[in-house]
Amino acid sequence: MRSRITAAAIAGTALAAILGAAPAYADDVAVLTADGAAVAVGDTIAAPLATGTNAAFATTAGGTSGMFCAASSISSLVNDNPVSPGSASLSSTLTLGTCTVTGITGVTGVNSVTVNNLPYATTTASDGTVTVAGTDAAPISATLVLKTLLGSVTCVFVANNNAISAVADNTDNSITFTDQQFNKSTGPAACVANGFFTAKYTPVTTSAGSAVSVN
Amino acid sequence: MAFAMISMVYEAGSQYHPPLNSPDRCGNGRVDAPTIIIKECGAMVASPFKRALITLMATTTALVVAAAPAQAAEPGGAYTGLGDCPLTSTVMKDATNLQVGCVYSVTNGGSVTIGDNVVPFEDPITVQFGVYWPASAPVRTFPDGTEANVYSTVPAANGKTLIAEPLEVEIPGIENIIPGVTSVFAKVELAGDITDFVPLATGENTPVFVLPVKLHLYNAFFGGSCYIGSNSNPIKFSPTTGTTSPPAPNTPVTGDSGELSIVADPNGYQTLGVGFSGATLVDNAYAVPKANGCGLIPGTLDALINLAFGLPSAAGKNAVEFGDNDTTFAISPSLDDLQQALAASAN
Numbered sequence: 001m002r003s004r005i006t007a008a009a010i011a012g013t014a015l016a017a018i019l020g021a022a023p024a025y026a027d028d029v030a031v032l033t034a035d036g037a038a039v040a041v042g043d044t045i046a047a048p049l050a051t052g053t054n055a056a057f058a059t060t061a062g063g064t065s066g067m068f069c070a071a072s073s074i075s076s077l078v079n080d081n082p083v084s085p086g087s088a089s090l091s092s093t094l095t096l097g098t099c100t101v102t103g104i105t106g107v108t109g110v111n112s113v114t115v116n117n118l119p120y121a122t123t124t125a126s127d128g129t130v131t132v133a134g135t136d137a138a139p140i141s142a143t144l145v146l147k148t149l150l151g152s153v154t155c156v157f158v159a160n161n162n163a164i165s166a167v168a169d170n171t172d173n174s175i176t177f178t179d180q181q182f183n184k185s186t187g188p189a190a191c192v193a194n195g196f197f198t199a200k201y202t203p204v205t206t207s208a209g210s211a212v213s214v215n
Numbered sequence: 216m217a218f219a220m221i222s223m224v225y226e227a228g229s230q231y232h233p234p235l236n237s238p239d240r241c242g243n244g245r246v247d248a249p250t251i252i253i254k255e256c257g258a259m260v261a262s263p264f265k266r267a268l269i270t271l272m273a274t275t276t277a278l279v280v281a282a283a284p285a286q287a288a289e290p291g292g293a294y295t296g297l298g299d300c301p302l303t304s305t306v307m308k309d310a311t312n313l314q315v316g317c318v319y320s321v322t323n324g325g326s327v328t329i330g331d332n333v334v335p336f337e338d339p340i341t342v343q344f345g346v347y348w349p350a351s352a353p354v355r356t357f358p359d360g361t362e363a364n365v366y367s368t369v370p371a372a373n374g375k376t377l378i379a380e381p382l383e384v385e386i387p388g389i390e391n392i393i394p395g396v397t398s399v400f401a402k403v404e405l406a407g408d409i410t411d412f413v414p415l416a417t418g419e420n421t422p423v424f425v426l427p428v429k430l431h432l433y434n435a436f437f438g439g440s441c442y443i444g445s446n447s448n449p450i451k452f453s454p455t456t457g458t459t460s461p462p463a464p465n466t467p468v469t470g471d472s473g474e475l476s477i478v479a480d481p482n483g484y485q486t487l488g489v490g491f492s493g494a495t496l497v498d499n500a501y502a503v504p505k506a507n508g509c510g511l512i513p514g515t516l517d518a519l520i521n522l523a524f525g526l527p528s529a530a531g532k533n534a535v536e537f538g539d540n541d542t543t544f545a546i547s548p549s550l551d552d553l554q555q556a557l558a559a560s561a562n
Contacts, residue, residue: 016294016351037251071229103477105477105489106412106477106489128388143360145360148415149314149361149363149487149548150363150364150414150415150489151354151362151364151415152354152361152362152363153361153415154357154359154360154361156359186359187361187418188357188361188363188415188416188417188418189417189418189456189472189475189479189491190415190417190418190475191418
């Protein structure tokens with residue numbers, strides 16, 4: 001009998017130690033929180049581009065040639081925000097503006113950039129992974145209308161596998177997309193075959209202006 | 216055979232030049248380029264009259280040579296092949312043009328099909344011309360929204376716009392024993408200006424240009440003016456690198472844009488070098504008109520040729536493929552800039 005009590009005490013101590021070392025998935029904490037409280041379903045969280053950065057649509061992964069937009073933002077309507085660990089569901093809208101082209105011979109400017117089929121279904125997981133997915137009927141795509149010497153070229157790009165992903169970071173309440181591949185869908189041969197989307201958005205805040213964390 | 220002469224690149228009416236690297240008419244060495252021959256064959260002669268004549272000819276020749284414009288060096292780099300661009304044409308010089316340029320395109324394969332007759336392109340076909348985008352700034356809008364400049368064209372000088380070797384065409388139902396007698400040689404000739412040149416159409420389901428041609432038929436019994444098509448009723452090729460939309464019984468076929476390269480001028484000019492390599496352009500929606508002027512008494516064999524080749528051949532029964540096509544295209548906002556870019560590339 002004594003040995004059973006000892007064994008139970010040791011097991012309880014070990015469990016307490018393990019729980020103490022785990023990430024702070026405290027009871028009843030939501031995946032998305034702001035000021036210590038769950039972000040309400042129906043609220044819209046949003047973020048501008050990180051100060052001093054551009055949203056890039058480069059012709060190669062990590063490349064310096066392509067289209068660069070000085071104005072961009074992301075906003076997401078919270079559809080579901082379960083208890084952590086789990087995945088929050090959102091509907092996201094992305095905007096791009098003030099774009100210029102660098103390093104593409106023959107392209108002299110940008111007439112317009114349109115992100116199509118908005119909003120996109122988005123999930124944010126407790127581990128910080130943000131996944132944006134399109135559907136067959138409404139894929140993730142962007143239409144670039146570029147000025148060239150030979151005319152105005154309309155190029156439509158679709159996300160590779162119809163999905164792009166980002167990483168959420170609580171240290172600066174950011175979301176970062178890195179080299180997310182898009183493939184040319186329609187347009188003349190003058191359109192590049194691929195575009196790689198990179199952008200960092202921070203701080204992500206609620207409609208009340210509170211910084212959003214991922215748990 | 217007489218048909219061998221037709222294979223020269225010079226069109227009817229141009230002067231004959233000896234083939235390069237062939238013995239000259241004295242059998243003394245080789246001709247490296249068209250030239251004026253003033254020396255006599257064999258031993259030197261010394262009659263006063265002949266000496267005076269030779270002196271006069273030499274003086275005249277020297278004057279002619281001195282007065283002739285210096286031959287510009289061939290453009291190089293991204294502009295290779297553009298040496299016959301009609302840069303001195305009046306329309307190219309029009310200061311109201313928004314852009315001017317040059318095109319040099321070589322097809323190394325493919326075929327033309329008229330009814331049931333498939334004739335492969337066994338020798339290169341060269342098409343070259345100047346282009347300008349006039350002040351009216353015409354554009355063509357594609358279904359995807361692209362608004363592409365539509366360029367007017369200027370023929371290359373000296374009839375060099377279209378350079379093609381004669382094609383041997385077998386006569387249906389006749390065994391080909393004596394080429395030119397039991398077969399027909401057909402030379403593709405221009406039947407008007409190339410129109411609607413739209414370089415941005417590359418990769419789209421729309422023609423890159425319209426090429427009006429007629430087929431000059433040669434056979435021992437066809438006479439010298441036997442054609443399929445004419446300047447007033449040409450065969451109009453409208454080739455695309457995209458997918459065609461032909462009438463039945465033909466079905467859509469798809470070309471290939473090949474590899475596209477766009478390079479800035481290496482010497483800092485505004486001229487842009489655009490290259491397409493390994494492209495395939497297709498058209499299977501054109502009609503082929505009747506033969507005309509055939510026979511030793513022109514017209515007497517038209518009906519026979521129409522019967523043999525199934526002419527006229529309605530749209531949807533014919534096809535052309537310009538395969539393994541390499542195109543060089545230079546375009547600039549100004550003629551002066553274009554000329555300087557081409558000249559600098561030759562250095």
